[in-house]
Amino acid sequence: MAWRPDALTVLRDKTVRQSLSRYFDVMQNDKPAKFMIAKKLPTGFDKEDSLEKLWALHDKLTVEYYRLEEEIDTRQKRLEELEAPEKSYLDLKIEIAKRILEDCHLCTRRCGFNRFAGELGYCKSGTQITVSTVFEHMGEEPELVPSGTIFTLGCTLKCRHCQNWTISQWFEHGEIYTPERLAKSVENLRKRGCRNVNLVGGEPTPWLEQWLQTFKHVDVNVPVVWNSNAYYSEETARLLAGFVDVYLLDFKYGLNQCAQRISDAPRYWEACTRNHLYGKKYGEIIIRVLVLPEHLECCTKLILNWIAQNLGAWVRTNVMFQYRPEWRADEIGELQRRLTRGEKERAIQLAKEAGLTNFIT
Numbered sequence: 001m002a003w004r005p006d007a008l009t010v011l012r013d014k015t016v017r018q019s020l021s022r023y024f025d026v027m028q029n030d031k032p033a034k035f036m037i038a039k040k041l042p043t044g045f046d047k048e049d050s051l052e053k054l055w056a057l058h059d060k061l062t063v064e065y066y067r068l069e070e071e072i073d074t075r076q077k078r079l080e081e082l083e084a085p086e087k088s089y090l091d092l093k094i095e096i097a098k099r100i101l102e103d104c105h106l107c108t109r110r111c112g113f114n115r116f117a118g119e120l121g122y123c124k125s126g127t128q129i130t131v132s133t134v135f136e137h138m139g140e141e142p143e144l145v146p147s148g149t150i151f152t153l154g155c156t157l158k159c160r161h162c163q164n165w166t167i168s169q170w171f172e173h174g175e176i177y178t179p180e181r182l183a184k185s186v187e188n189l190r191k192r193g194c195r196n197v198n199l200v201g202g203e204p205t206p207w208l209e210q211w212l213q214t215f216k217h218v219d220v221n222v223p224v225v226w227n228s229n230a231y232y233s234e235e236t237a238r239l240l241a242g243f244v245d246v247y248l249l250d251f252k253y254g255l256n257q258c259a260q261r262i263s264d265a266p267r268y269w270e271a272c273t274r275n276h277l278y279g280k281k282y283g284e285i286i287i288r289v290l291v292l293p294e295h296l297e298c299c300t301k302l303i304l305n306w307i308a309q310n311l312g313a314w315v316r317t318n319v320m321f322q323y324r325p326e327w328r329a330d331e332i333g334e335l336q337r338r339l340t341r342g343e344k345e346r347a348i349q350l351a352k353e354a355g356l357t358n359f360i361t
Helices: 005-012 014-019 021-027 034-036 051-073 089-103 179-191 207-214 236-238 256-263 268-282 296-310 341-354
Strands: 131-138 145-151 198-201 225-228 248-252 285-290 315-320
Touching: 014 021, 014 256, 021 296, 034 051, 051 089, 051 285, 051 315, 089 236, 131 179, 145 179, 179 198, 179 207, 179 285, 207 236, 225 236, 236 268, 248 268, 256 268, 268 315, 285 296, 296 315, 296 341, 315 341
Parallel strands: 145 198, 198 225, 225 248, 248 285, 285 315
Antiparallel strands: 131 145
């Protein structure tokens, strides 16, 4: 596999390694991925238990999970010496996710449709995970490359400038995968040298239950990267804790009116900031800030300042200049062109003024 030069030099970057220290350890098989620990944490529940009771048990086990992770990371316990329980913390997550699909509220829209009854909400996702492509991605952040990406169809947003619009809006047919088959794809990506498995789309959120089911069958150690628009519900954020190693989250807009106008995303700021805070609390985080033409003062500036003030100046942040007019961008006046050189320079200036010390462009 051909390696990008920066994918090798990043291994010696102390700032990056400090911000993603556990990810590097899992990537190099010095520590187990979170899903592997979750499969060893025992629990007991019945399918007749109420959702409220399941959530109470889940919140208790989340505390226990992170205690166990710390004991494993500090070599007080060895994962391979722990017995596989009849029911695990991961099984509990799967059961809760199934219940959510009966009244779907995986994303901020909270459509409330019963997906098991064939009802489709905003994302048009059913109950069988539909895959576009599976491949080794060489174009991600250097610490992720080569990244084992799995693109699924469907999305919880409708960004007028979406570069993956054929995937996100179901213009492709895709291919239905069983959890067992998808688990084999995950294992094959890792065995071919990928540093991680990158759950992306579209958007992974509509398929959370199926992803949890998939990793029940994965038997190799691989970091899970949740590559998301960050527009998911708080319930989804709770289920991701103890499952996701790296939260690779978009931060698109500083103002709700911009989010609504461009991506049809009501209550965007509230959802996005909450989920970034969850990501920092329960895993490690890489933030993608796509700079949009004429949105530097209303969006980019507010986002970068919020990151520095609430997540830390050291958080890995990708200030992205890759914007290009795609799909329906011609419907939004200022999005009909690429960034100017002045806008790129202004974005770098804003990142420095915010005090960010671990950003790339």
